[in-house]
Amino acid sequence: MSNINLKFGRNITKDAGAFRLLELPPELCKLVEESTNAKLTIRGQPDEDAVLCTPERTYSLRSVVLSNSVLVVTPTSNPQDVVIRRQIHEILEPVPCLPRLQKLSTLLRGREYDEGHEEDEEIGEDEEGRPVSFKKPRFTYDDARGILQASDFELEKCLKDRRILVLNGCLRPIAPSHLTTVLEILLNALVSLSLSHENAPVEDLAASLQEEHDINRDITRQVMQWFGEVADNLWKMDVEATVREVGIGILRAHRHDSILEPQFLQKWKVAVGDTFESKVDIKLLSGNYLSRMSELGDAPVFELLYFPSSTLPSDPAARFADLFLTRPRWKAEEITPFLADIVVDAKDRDRLLLKHARAITNSEGVWYTTRVQMQ
Amino acid sequence: MIIPINIATSSAGPTLPPQLAKFGTDELVLIELQGSLDVEGEISGQLVGKLDLETDPKKPTLLIGHHLLEGKLQNLAKPLAVMHKNSRESSKPGGEMVQEVDSSSSTEWDIVAVVRRKMVFTKRPMPMVGRVPVTTDTIR
Known part of the structure; x- marks a missing residue:
């Protein structure tokens, strides 16, 4: 051969x-x-x-x-x-x-969907049935898919996590206050229509919200998908997520003026109603608030400030800088919720802490302070 | 911009001689050389050297010019996907080929093979004296 x-x-x-x-x-x-x-x-x-x-x-x-x-x-x-x-x-x-989705917030700036002014940008048709042009160029799901470096699954998860509506193919982040309103109305509707939150007919709820509160059915449907599972046109509410979102909605007003924890919890319980009152737990809001001992009053009581990790920079160094500007030192269990969205896993988190923070152990546990010298 | 990667590992094209396919797949083999083939001039279609897989199937040899290389089979720590660029030049109805301005939009990559081994020539070439070289003009 x-x-x-x-x-x-x-x-x-x-x-x-x-x-x-x-x-x-x-x-x-x-x-x-x-x-x-x-x-x-x-x-x-x-x-x-x-x-x-x-x-x-x-x-x-x-x-x-x-x-x-x-x-x-x-x-x-x-x-x-x-x-x-x-x-x-x-x-x-x-x-x-991690999927590179940071650009999305810039791309979606000014495209927020809120009640009240939805009509002027509502998707309509002219006499001949052609879609009426928008004030802003449309930014569609496919546009986002072409620009962002993320898998389809991660992109969809991000839209869900960041509460971005897809209305007629366009991406529109829902205004946080409007989301809270929709959720509170949904909770009320469940009670008034005597529906179980384990399997509530999607169309009944959407129709009810449309009639009574003039909320677009499309929006109700998407909100239900964000806060639970929809199968066979039945909605199984994710109780924890819904209760959390309502809590964040109340807390949002307290970015600068703190609110006493008992007072906050009371408001929160009223907002979610009798059925879900027992689910109210401050732990649900971890990563969204700062708490400190109140200096007012006699009894030791915590006061809360709205401090969402979602508004912090995604770059690790910048995030640590922000965190240490907010507080010079953090307890380990206090700082971790504010790192959860920028790390892949616990190992990655520890690596970041090692790189950007200095650990001090005392009788109260582990504390983190900045490595950067402030001058 | 989204560039699709298609999987096109099974084709009905020609297959490699069985003794060579042992070092890769039926359709593709990776040959690793220490250094690289440095060639001047038009190289398309030119002969590089002769592979001998018969004398000792465990020790393939490659004769390039006066130099004999001895190789071996090496399993890869992680499989490698071999991707081939598949840029579709769009043809207009008139039949003329049009080079796309935005060439990226029509680019696709095909994974043509997943290989788990390669043929490696790591040793220094041995000069072959007194033998007629297989190539005269392609390798310098």
């Missing part, structure tokens, strides 16, 4: 013949091998570092330069010849990362 001839291929230097090597961690390998339609995508703007997205996750791509060269060799129609299609000097290594 004779030797095999190794030849250069035809398009070896042309862009059209480009090859890349992508390292496959086990979970990606499984995805690629098990399905011919794995729906992998590379996402990003030309000026950004590309990311790799599976339907569920996002990976940053690291280029690992090889000192050796790797030849990509494929067969030809002649069994004696094989051709080099490309000489490669780097491998792409996917590293799991």
Whole structure:
């Protein structure tokens, strides 16, 4: 038997013949091998570092330069010849990362949906049935998908988490106060219509809110999906999430003027009604408030200030700077809720704490102070 | 911008000789060289060297010019997906090919193979004296 001839291929230097090597961690390998339609995508703007997205996750791509060269060799129609299609000097290594969704808030600025002025931007049609143009250019779900470096699942989760409505394909963040209103009305409607929060007919509720409070059915439906599960047109309310959101709604008024904890809890209980009164718990609001011992009054009582982690910078260094400006020292259990949304897991959090904060242990437990010298 | 990655690992095209397919897949093999092939001039279609997988299937050799390289099979710690760029040049109804202005919009990548091993030539080349070189003009 004779030797095999190794030849250069035809398009070896042309862009059209480009090859890349992508390292496959086990979970990606499984995805690629098990399905011919794995729906992998590379996402990003030309000026950004590309990311790799599976339907569920996002990976940053690291280029690992090889000192050796790797030849990509494929067969030809002649069994004696094989051709080099490309000489490669780097491998792409996917590293799991957080979806890059920070841009979304900038992109959605000024597109908030609130009651009262919804009519002037309401999707309407003119006499001939054409959609009436908007004041602002539309920013659609597909626009967001094309711009943001996140998997579809993560993007949808983000829309849900950030309470962004999709109205006629356009992304519209719901005004927080309006969301609280809708939820409170929903809770009332459950009672007045004598419906169970375990399985409430979606359409009945949406119709009721439309008739009695002029709330768009589309909005009611989406709010129900955010705060529970909808299956077979029945809504199973996520009690904890709903109660939490109503609590945040009340707390929101106390960004600068603190409120005493007992007084706050009382207001909160009234707002959620008798059925869910027992679910009210200050722990539900972790990551949204600061508490300190009140200096007023005789009895030791905490007072609360609205301090949502969602408004803090997403860059770790900037976030720690903000946190330590707010308070010079933090207890470990107090600071962790304010880091939850910028870390992948507890290990990642500890790494950040190690890097940006100094730990001090005393009889009260672990305290964190800044590493940056304030001058 | 979203660039899709398609999985196109099974094709009905030609397959590699079985003895070579052992070092990769039926359709693709990765050959790693210490250093790189540095060639001047038009290289398209030119002969690089001769692979000998018969003498000792465990020790493939590659003869480039006067130099003999001895290689081995190496399993990869993590599998590698080999991606091939698939830029679709859109053709207009008239049949003429149009280079897209925004070339990115039509770019797709295909995963053409998932490989778990490679053929590695790590040793220094041995000079072959007194033998007729297989190539004369392509390798300098």
